[in-house]
Amino acid sequence: MSIRLIVEVLDHWKDFGLTVGERDDLIVIAENANDRTRETYGAIHEAYVLKRVNKSAASWRIAINRLMKKKALEYAVHNGKQMRGHTGQHAVYRIAVLCPEPPHDGFKGMCTRPERTTSTTTPAPALGYPVANPPVSAEGKPTANPVEEEGYPVANPPAGVGYLAATERVSPQLTPTPLPPQKTLLSLAERLVRDSGVVADEERETFIDWITSTRRIDGPGWWRKVAENGDFADLAETWRAERPTTSAPNSIPTWCGRCGDDNPGAQFNPTFRLADGAPCPACHPSALRSNAS
Numbered sequence: 001m002s003i004r005l006i007v008e009v010l011d012h013w014k015d016f017g018l019t020v021g022e023r024d025d026l027i028v029i030a031e032n033a034n035d036r037t038r039e040t041y042g043a044i045h046e047a048y049v050l051k052r053v054n055k056s057a058a059s060w061r062i063a064i065n066r067l068m069k070k071k072a073l074e075y076a077v078h079n080g081k082q083m084r085g086h087t088g089q090h091a092v093y094r095i096a097v098l099c100p101e102p103p104h105d106g107f108k109g110m111c112t113r114p115e116r117t118t119s120t121t122t123p124a125p126a127l128g129y130p131v132a133n134p135p136v137s138a139e140g141k142p143t144a145n146p147v148e149e150e151g152y153p154v155a156n157p158p159a160g161v162g163y164l165a166a167t168e169r170v171s172p173q174l175t176p177t178p179l180p181p182q183k184t185l186l187s188l189a190e191r192l193v194r195d196s197g198v199v200a201d202e203e204r205e206t207f208i209d210w211i212t213s214t215r216r217i218d219g220p221g222w223w224r225k226v227a228e229n230g231d232f233a234d235l236a237e238t239w240r241a242e243r244p245t246t247s248a249p250n251s252i253p254t255w256c257g258r259c260g261d262d263n264p265g266a267q268f269n270p271t272f273r274l275a276d277g278a279p280c281p282a283c284h285p286s287a288l289r290s291n292a293s
Contacts, residue, residue, distance in 0.1 A: 004104060005030035005038065005095055011111070012098035016072045019192065021228040025063045026072055026095070028053050033095055039076045043090035059230055061262055064093070066195055072096050189223050196232035197265030197272055200252070210239050236268050256282040 009030050013023040028049060033040045043049075050060055067073040075082040076092040085091030098104075101111040189208050193199065199207045217223070226232060252270050259273045259280035260266030266273045273280040279287040 004035050005033055008098050008104040009095075011104070012100075013072075015100070016070050016096075016098060017191070018067075018070060018072060019195070019227060020224060022063070022067060022070070022072075025053055026067055029064075029067075029073065029093065030095055033093075037076075038095045038097075040093045044093065045090070058262065058264070062230070062264070065261060065263060072098065188220050192223050192227040193232060196227060196230075197263065198232045198236040198268045200269050200271065207236065207239055210242075211235060233264055233268070240268075253283050253285060253288055256280060259283065 006027055009026050029044060032044050053060060074094050074096060075084055076094040083092035099111050104111055193204055193208055255267040259275040263272050270285050273284040281287045
């Protein structure tokens, strides 16, 4: 078990835009990774791992692909080759460096352990304390040489005569520095729908509007729950079935089912229909248009 990697995930998952569910998935992967190499050991598709993440084999592959798209996870590279896994072998993954100041220490939630310093107290000046009734001369002017017995500026003035005793301290009023605003590019709903990949980018806004008008949403937790359960695909299918027939000209070709790295989002979003990094010639719209011309 890699405690350091798990702590690093807990401290920096938001920096990579991960959802709570994706954070939990990465923690399980970190549990099965080497702390020094950051690489997984053994197959992370075993039954006990699927049970721990509460996912089917297909859903777990989709979850791993999402972590890789967000650059939080990558294939390990051995001898210049990505360890994608082949027949009789398992894939080896590497957790990216999440901490901006590696190596991650994690002491009290901080990346680096602060240096211990010894505080020093600056003594108050011996003179200069105001008094309520300074002594005056016969002419009514302040005396030039005040004495300690009169209570006028002394090295250790007592308390209770209009000034502070040497043992008293005044704490300055400190205004806390405001935290920098989070750079949120998309709303929670937009981000979760985008990551699900069930609709094309130009359809996302219309899809979200349909969800908010037809479902009873009780807060941000609703969107997160739908994403964690993988229910966006069913919602997208219902939405498409209910759309007016006038939208038929904008329909996309039927997914061939062989491209997209087994990502079911490719059924609705053609941007995932890639085969060996290129548009699938069997179902990607741009490839079909090129073939037709």
